[in-house]
Amino acid sequence: MTTSTYTVTGMTCGHCVSSVKEEVGEVPGVTGVEVDLGSGRVEVSGSGTLDDAAIRAAIEEAGYQVA
Amino acid sequence: MTTSTYTVTGMTCGHCVSSVKEEVGEVPGVTGVEVDLGSGRVEVSGSGTLDDAAIRAAIEEAGYQVA
Numbered sequence: 001m002t003t004s005t006y007t008v009t010g011m012t013c014g015h016c017v018s019s020v021k022e023e024v025g026e027v028p029g030v031t032g033v034e035v036d037l038g039s040g041r042v043e044v045s046g047s048g049t050l051d052d053a054a055i056r057a058a059i060e061e062a063g064y065q066v067a
Numbered sequence: 068m069t070t071s072t073y074t075v076t077g078m079t080c081g082h083c084v085s086s087v088k089e090e091v092g093e094v095p096g097v098t099g100v101e102v103d104l105g106s107g108r109v110e111v112s113g114s115g116t117l118d119d120a121a122i123r124a125a126i127e128e129a130g131y132q133v134a
Contacts, residue, residue, distance in 0.1 A: 015082030 001031075004050050006042045010064040011035070023062040027054045040067070068098075071117050073109045077131040078102070090129040094121045107134070 017035045024033045032045040084102045091100045099112040123133050
């Protein structure tokens with residue numbers, strides 16, 4: 001399993017967390033997304049190589065910034 | 068047209084605004100809901116008498132507090 005961790009800014013509530021989880025979860029190869037609202041830590045896991053650019057794009061698509 | 072205004076606390080982002088609009092919009096008689104995120108001001112309009120208790124319950128159901 002591969003894991004990548006990002007720090008995301010702009011998430012303010014549980015709805016924001018859900019949006020990030022949903023968008024990142026749609027990236028091919030992603031099997032899990034854990035988000036900690038307080039710290040902005042987003043941990044993405046997958047079975048193979050994770051597409052870093054696609055994950056960053058998904059976070060931005062959800063409306064947030066990768067620090 | 069009848070209009071009632073509430074001050075709601077706990078809304079932090081556009082998703083919160085959407086949740087409040089959706090829940091309050093389902094209250095019978097309500098025809099419009101305007102929300103200002105910055106001030107927490109929620110203005111509810113309807114064609115007849117507005118059910119104050121039902122509107123307050125809807126806001127709380129969405130997960131927020133009426134000040």
